[in-house]
Amino acid sequence: MAFEAYATGRYSDREVADLLNREGYRTTGNWGERKFTKDTVNRMLKNVFYLGKTKYKGEIYPGKHEPLIDQDLFDKCQEVRSRRRSKSRALGGHKRVYIFSGLARCHICSLTLRCTATQSKGKWRYYRHIPDVRGHECSAPSQFMRADLLEKQWAEIISQIQLPEDWQQQIERLASDADERAALLKERSYAIEQMRRLTRLYRDLLIDESEFRQERERLSRK
Template sequence: ENQIDYTTPAGKFMLVMQGGLAELYSDNLSLEVKKGKQERKAQGLYNGLLPFGVMKGENRVPVPDPSSFPGLIMMFELAASGKSDREVARALNAAGYRTAGNRVGKPFTKDGVRGILINRFFVGELPDGKGGWIEGSHQPFINAEQFQEVQDMRARNRKQPKTMKRTARTYSLSGVLRCVDCGGPMWVHSNNKGRARIYCRERAKGEGCVNRGTFLDVYEEQVKEYLTRFVIPSDYQAQILKLYGHLQHVETNHESKQKELAGRLERIRKLYEWGDKPEAEYLYESGQIKQELAELVPEQQRPDVLAVLGEFLSDVSVAWEKATQEQRNRLARRLFEFARVKDENVVSVRPQPELRPFFQISEDCQSKSLSGDPDRGRTGDLSLDRTIAA
């Protein structure tokens, strides 16, 4: 133990010496750390905590992080399509992504999104310490064209009047498409050129789904071809209406169906409250169930549509061709409970209950191939969902 008396002249001298040595050690340590960082920078290596979407790989070189890299891609795609930093942050939070770095595990904010979108680290560069950038040893995670597209779009957004009202756009198949592989909903967003793309929500979250999705107009064309091939032969008209009337009588009791839906709604609510179900998933599923409940009209109150359904369906392909995106969405929801998609193909559709007899008999009467190609070419075969077609 130190027995120096720091009140004496000699003790005061020793105190000054010890303070000087401590300061020398601290300054030297700081210098060595700076030299180490400069050496890493000279080698093109990153210093500090890695940003969102990447992780340390071999030789400590950053590589894509499988759990968050899809979110990084999603972030730049949304920004390139014209979404604001705040809108991008909301989309990432809804998809279940959280921040990395100093604020790890926190919800995204517009400022956090901004820091990522302007960071040239993602195009393979590192700060040179003088306000510029140098080439890094890590791979570019975002191509330079898309990165510049995001910067240009953000610049245009800043020049827009602050009072400009932005409203969510409804696309023709919004809320209708489901993923064949994971069963989850398919999301849609458009790039700055206005071309909408469909992608699997679970794939974007990095949950392991392999469904790539494709552009919306590819799916629209397949749906149009399917509706064009829809037929109601005149000699089958009476049988279709008879089958429809029969299904109305054998349909599950409305009261029991209502209880079933209410029970499902209560169960997912409890799972959400217990923390076993993500918020975005809970909101989507509860919305679907509430919509089913709203459409569950007592049988004796349902309008008599038997006489007009055949005429409605016979002209549906013409209506689809002439409709706007919003009108097509209303039409698609009127026709289908959902459609299943896989990569570039619409695989199957599930019609609304009152329309199922028409779709079943139409499918029995004509080829179900969307392209008419017996070798099942690019568009594949679109048919009724097997769970209801049997």
């Protein structure tokens, strides 16, 4: 019954356990009768014992008992498991990166922009200005812009920025006060580091997947 239920692909281990418990099934083992848990169901559905086989030191041997289920059903369960696993990985592992998260603001009301992605294809990321939703007053209307375009523009801008060769001397000339100079230098180096970080981050984002795979293969051949 557990195998049949799981093979439909509609139940998780936990749901199969609930189903068995509701029907009054209990595990039999060294600790007596227990309710099923997601772990006992997980182990059971992978156990070749139900195929009439036994496992000894990692090897599978034909057992002396009759199979309780057939191979097809067993295989179907393993297939469902691997499909569920890759599905949950695809959902959970997809983290989107927003360069301007918490930084981009509306130039009128200075409210930070919200980062969202379309649910349907999950393809487009957006920065959104939504003062009304957030209970904020702003003369600029609610609007959203595509994150990839905005970030590309930004990358073009920062690639143009060049610090003058003699920026240190310039600062020294401009700021005679020692503390002020130190603060300025600190701010400047922080800005440089920020720019460097953004450029690097952006370059990483620009590399598309096929490029990434090629690169990885190239490296792994070395």
